[in-house]
Amino acid sequence: MTTHNTALDVLVVDDEDDIAKLLAEILIEEGFSPRIAHNSDEAFAKIEQKVPAAIILDIWLQGSEIDGLGILEIVKKRYPLMPIIVISGHGTIQTAVTAIKLGAYNYIEKPFTHDKLMIMLKRACESSRLKRENLDLKAKVIDKTEIIGTSSCVNKLKSQVEKIAPTSGRVLMTGNAGVGKELFARILHKKSKNANGPFIRFSPTGMSVEKIQQDLFGDPEKNDVTGVYTYRTSLFEAAHNGTLYIDEVADIPLQVQIRLLQTIQSQNIEKNGRTIKIETRIIAATTRNLEQEINNGKFNKDLYYRLNVIPLHIPDLAERKDDIPILVDYFVHQLVKSSGLKPRIFAPDSIAALQAYNWPGNIRELRNVVEWSMIMNPVNNDEDKMIRFDMLPPCVLSDSANLVATNSEHLVDVMSLPLREAREIFEKQYLSAQMSRFNNNISKTSAFIGMERSALHRKLKLLNIYSNKFKLDQEMGNELAN
Template sequence: MSLDVLIIDDEADIRDLISDILKDEGFNSRVAANSTQTFKLISEKVPSAIILDIWLQGSDLDGLGILEIIKKRYPLMPVVVISGHGTIETAVSAIKMGAYDYLEKPFTHDRLMIVLKRACEAAKLKRENLDLKSKVVDKTELVGASSSTIKLKSDIEKVAPTSGRVMIHGEMGSGKELAARLIHKKSKKAHGPFIVFSPTCMSTDKMQQELFGEPERQDANSVFTKRLSVLEAANNGTIYIDEVGDLAMPIQIKLLKFLQDQILEKPATGKSLKVDIRFITATTKNLQNEINQGRFRQDLYYRLNVVPIKVPSLSERKDDIPLLVKYFIKQLAKFSGLKEREFSEDTMAALQAYNWSGNVRQLRNVIEWTLIMNPVSVGGYEIIKPDMLPSDILNHGVTITKPDNNLDMMSMPLREAREVFERQYLSAQMSRFNNNISKTSSFVGMERSALHRKLKLLSIHTASAKMRDEEYQEEQL
């Protein structure tokens, strides 16, 4: 889609000349002769950029007056100021008010296009930066104190100062990019760029274009005549390739060659560029299976998987859920304007009992949904109860907050009713603590051996490999 540029000048010949130049370069253009026409056109459609004459005859506001209003309403709007009767003071005033640059008439075709394209590029980068800040609360803090999280932190501390290539294995949403950012932050290249590249859903040609670049060309739908390839942009820093298993075979071959000497061919100039890049890759796939199926090169796998790191799923670190919940609440309150709330113990137990297929990312979304859909009443500070959670969390979790509706406990003798309660209670607690006998017994106040007997008596078949290992260790003592 072509960018829309609004040209504001009181001289019709100048307006038409600039408009023709922009159209030849692939832009859409509209023209205005005064402030009234300007704000009418902006109200109809906000332009992508503005070329603004300082001196406007027959206008209620001059160019600086228009610039002041535009920058208040649209602070990221790229504005190029032009004038045939300008002074240094006028130029300085325009720049201070937010104009990108100042051009004195007469100016050349090339000079105008260079400045306009740079202005649009700078505005685009500012928008992207703000978007990232609004979406990313803190991408370099690993929250949790479970044994799995402690091990991950230890692995990161060991590998970060080295130059070794790292392959991060883990489920979707578990925090692989977070681990990669932490490695970069603690590395010798921390002051260099951290570039993320995801080949998923890209065509082979698109992967080639993004990773390695392509010959310079004019594009009618873009203000850019040249853009850095991902590998060139990552020079002296770190590149993080997400879902590396999705790289097309021709790209795998080319990447393998690049890894041998890190020399990047420059198609636009025919020259070569020596770069220094640390590679961190990530995958949710079993790449050994991909290799066996002929979809991933074994030699590339060995090149990239020098230091493998496993990011645990949220189900493997349920002990971290209370800390994660508090962390997300504080961040959402800080960046989204939501009120800080406390989650009751029953609510926290329900979260810990749930099987988080979407991992930490899903947990954060659930916390945000819960805070949004359960606003605080005026002057109140309501604790989040289990019934405030999304229905699928309760419907698919093992928790005593969701009793079996098919059982009428009031019609049962005390012994049977107690057995039903104990079965639901212990099933929920075992799920909450990921079938860890030691933690469950400590929480419910029972000896481990007594809990073993109770679980067998109630026919609770939730024993995992962890639970069976503990039983074996007890037998050996």
């Protein structure tokens, strides 16, 4: 019995018009909505117009610039979950194996029965649906494209992202290693008009000029065994109607920078004698000062201006220590879901130590510290699930020890001093640690320790631990001027 419960769009790619029309009639009978393409140009145009739910693809396409296997390779790189059934009247075992390796759902030889093709197509669509649902479920369990934090600088970033994401403008992100530049790139993609398109990441660091050009532009690659040159799908093609994220763009050599500039200007690439139109949003990122790199002759000035349409700076974790408690809870939740670790709670003294630490590795280092603490301090039975200060890794302990504990050797030293001197040592260590914890913000530090801001300011000057870096509010600024 024919079912008409679904109207999935299916693209039939076959150079023989009679066969294509026959397949289309069968698909209509089975409740599908078919479209027809006779060659690679038509196929890519139809896909760009509307991404189909599945593709029935002939291997041998007379008069087509790219054969069925070439189409298969390009489509699967752009749409990894796309179910594609490959058909052929001149098939070999090797062709079938190649098609499966390139990502085809299955391979079927002509002539084939109506029922066999429909059963295979329905299974392919159902398998694709289940994979998508599984990915959606995982994304709901662990959303890795979420901005975590409520600090002022994070709220500012959230506002910037909301404005930037819907546009097609190129973005240049700056920030130190580990601050989460790729995360922000993914968020911009997720909130963009091309959110359903591919997000392709490219890092040129440590790559040769030849390899970079092969990846970015699809330059021919020589097979070491056969000596034959083959063309691969370029990253610009793979990211068509999506986002190409270039990590550490400053590592691209100058000669390739010029070619990248030309590609951005022309919006197409030259490959194997063909001009390929590209519709790709570029988000570039760097840890370096590109203006300084330009002055040193290491970065192309015109490329800089092309990339830097919308600048976005991602701050260090040390600039947003208020977010550390929220980030810790987020990472604990992530690790419980992804690694099967038992839920833990970081005690107030451990949170204080984490906030006092300087975080040279930024967000990435914080996640590693949370994971290390959970792994190295396993919960046994109904034991206390609290992660205390002394359970943190050595790097944090050595940097934050003065905030929470005094070692025995220091205690002996203090015991030999008069009360006034001992109290001064304690106050200096305590206030230095608390100021570090609250990122040198006098207002927040005074609120936490229960001291008036003016009194705290005088105490800091008295103990000679005042620094120009302290973030005073406007009232305190007036007081300091006097």
